[in-house]
Amino acid sequence: MNAATLHPLARDYLKRLKKAAAVLPRARRGELLAEIESHLSEALPAGASETEALNVLERLGEPAEIVAEAGAGQAPTRAGPTEWFAIALLLVGGFLFLVGWVVGVVLLWSSTLWTLRDKLIGTLVLPGGLATSAFIFTFVGAGTGSGSGISGEHADYLTLVLFGLFGVFLVVLPILTAIYLSRQAKRAKVAT
Amino acid sequence: MQRIVDQGTLSQLRRGVIEYCVLALLRDGERYGFELVRTLSEVPGMVTSEGTLYPLLSRLRRAGVVETSWRESSSGPPRRYYRLTSSGRSVLEAFSGEWASFRNAVDHFLEQEKAV
Numbered sequence: 001m002n003a004a005t006l007h008p009l010a011r012d013y014l015k016r017l018k019k020a021a022a023v024l025p026r027a028r029r030g031e032l033l034a035e036i037e038s039h040l041s042e043a044l045p046a047g048a049s050e051t052e053a054l055n056v057l058e059r060l061g062e063p064a065e066i067v068a069e070a071g072a073g074q075a076p077t078r079a080g081p082t083e084w085f086a087i088a089l090l091l092v093g094g095f096l097f098l099v100g101w102v103v104g105v106v107l108l109w110s111s112t113l114w115t116l117r118d119k120l121i122g123t124l125v126l127p128g129g130l131a132t133s134a135f136i137f138t139f140v141g142a143g144t145g146s147g148s149g150i151s152g153e154h155a156d157y158l159t160l161v162l163f164g165l166f167g168v169f170l171v172v173l174p175i176l177t178a179i180y181l182s183r184q185a186k187r188a189k190v191a192t
Numbered sequence: 193m194q195r196i197v198d199q200g201t202l203s204q205l206r207r208g209v210i211e212y213c214v215l216a217l218l219r220d221g222e223r224y225g226f227e228l229v230r231t232l233s234e235v236p237g238m239v240t241s242e243g244t245l246y247p248l249l250s251r252l253r254r255a256g257v258v259e260t261s262w263r264e265s266s267s268g269p270p271r272r273y274y275r276l277t278s279s280g281r282s283v284l285e286a287f288s289g290e291w292a293s294f295r296n297a298v299d300h301f302l303e304q305e306k307a308v
Binding site for chain 1: 202219225226229233240241242243244246247248251268269271272
């Protein structure tokens with residue numbers, strides 16, 4: 001069942017299905033794609049005419065429709081302790097020698113509750129969570145502290161305000177991410 | 193006539209019974225996915241799109257009423273075979289009984305209306 005032996009239109013269809021199926025849990029996506037690929041190679045010899053191919057694909061239905069059906073029967077998943085643990089670790093796990101945060105990331109990506117977008121946000125804003133904020137804050141803070149003697153009083157005040165805002169921003173970002181993730185986790189009922 | 197029947201209701205009805213049609217098709221032995229899907233869709237009025245049957249088959253497998261195995265075929269790509277489990281067989285039997293009385297009840301009212 002090599003993809004290369006499939007009809008070009010069937011290959012194109014599979015590509016669209018794969019894209020549409022991105023919202024499904026991995027195991028279910030794999031199963032669905034394998035079945036449809038098998039169906040296509042059975043129904044559609046590589047040498048079939050375009051009309052035949054279009055007919056087979058029409059009988060099969062739109063990828064979105066099939067994916068919706070695959071999501072429909074799924075038992076509602078609710079945020080369990082794992083999800084809350086993941087959110088907590090992403091936020092403050094970095095203080096545990098960063099290992100806590102890494103565990104948080106693993107939990108985040110292994111949950112079926114969050115979409116790819118949620119997972120990317122959870123991982124990238126900010127890597128390390130509040131520990132990173134604290135690290136940058138003390139590091140930069142120490143830097144400006146030592147530099148205060150050189151620069152003028154006015155400029156010093158401005159940088160202080162800027163770094164203050166930057167610091168607040170750094171602290172607020174991971175907290176916003178945690179709030180976002182918990183909202184998404186609560187909202188997620190069906191993975192469609 | 194066809195136009196005033198709510199399509200949503202029809203598709204709900206279909207959705208409700210099609211799983212049992214799959215189980216019934218497997219009563220006499222295993223069949224592979226494509227074979228099942230084609231057999232179902234060749235009866236008019238049962239299936240609107242073949243592709244949606246695969247998620248349904250997957251649900252049946254997860255519910256434990258069918259079990260599956262992929263096997264090589266002599267004439268083409270590997271096929272996934274479906275067969276009834278013992279729990280599937282009892283579900284099918286129970287449904288067959290329920291369905292007969294349900295169908296009779298519906299017929300009873302429909303025929304009555306016609307007679308009036």
